[in-house]
Amino acid sequence: MSVEEAVDRLASKGFVRVVGHADADGVASAACICSALTETGIGYRFTALDDPSEVASTDGDVFCDLGAQYLNGIDDGVVIDHHPPHGSFDGVVVGTDAPSSSIAAHRVASRLSSGDPVSALVGAMGDDVPLSEVSDVVDEALAAGVERDEGVRLVGNDAAEALTYSTRPFTRLSGSPDEARRFAESVGDDELPTAVVLLALTNEGTRAETAADLVGDVYRMPSGVGLHELSRYVETCAVSGKPGLGFSTCLDPASCIDEARSVWRAFESTLIETVRGARIEEGSPSFAYVDGSLDTGAVADVLLDRVTGDIVVVGDGEASFRAEGFDCERVAREAALTVGGAGGGHASRAGASFDVGDEEFAQAVRKAL
Incomplete structure (x- = not known):
């Protein structure tokens, strides 16, 4: 099925029920579509599902990051999903060739209106898609004001907080704020990338690939919020039972970032305890x-x-x-x-x-x- 068919179906509606998977890719995909609907003057309602198999009992016009594997349970609509399809239905399926559902949603949204490359990248990062695979969307984000630099891809207000709540990599400092602060103070900003990589490799046995991914291009919005950071906040909100907050954080990071960061801290703290246990x-x-x-x-x-x-x-x-x-x-x-x-x-x-x-x-x- 084509993107054009999906766009035609959406453009013909006055109100759209958007259902997304409760993770970063699903929420960001829905944000891409809903942002485009708003620009087009079409109303919408967003809901999220923790379990994709529940899609059969959910009324929706658009399904984001779910539905492709349960097509027999859907009567009609538009499925935007990068998962392998199973079954068939009378609607439109797009995205099964895309690296993430958010990238597929961005393709649809860009034909419907101007598109939202930031949300598209937030979803892709949530599914660990290398940004080199979506360089066209990266270029769109840069043209829209996102800035690119080199640095450490940690999440947090500063190095101490980032190391305290870090789960990828998971190190001896994870869950230990005092130790994390002492470590951060013992190295300068210039030495931090190397120090973090060595910390990841030597203390908890982190895979070399994960440690290597810690350093490289980082992307920040004009507000100063990093896209890797934003993706992690959206993910933790979504899987913590607050997909609406994750959705709002995609659409308007500046007004939601503090609340989303609080959810992230609580989630990572619980995750650290769960992994250790x-x-x-x-x-x-x-x-x-x-x-x-x-x-x-x-x-x-x-x-x-x-x-x-x-x-x-x-x-x-x-x-x-x-x-x-x-x-x-x-x-x-x-x-x-x-x-x-x-x-x-x-x-x-x-x-x-x-x-x-x-x-x-x-x-x-x-x-x-």
């Missing part, structure tokens, strides 16, 4: 069992850096997969189906929901493998 069974893949309702995808991202090989994180009826040795999307889907749940995602990262015990689901994963 995870029960890990090493193997191929390794399994990690966590307590509480924290997003297992966030835990999986951290543990992928700290555990050698592939990882499956299981806890509270959810599971997240990060792997290169097997097809995560297939295994998540097949394992979930055997226990009456639902799963999907990408070959290297996927998720599942289930209503059985953690150990029973882990057995289903082993059988699927």
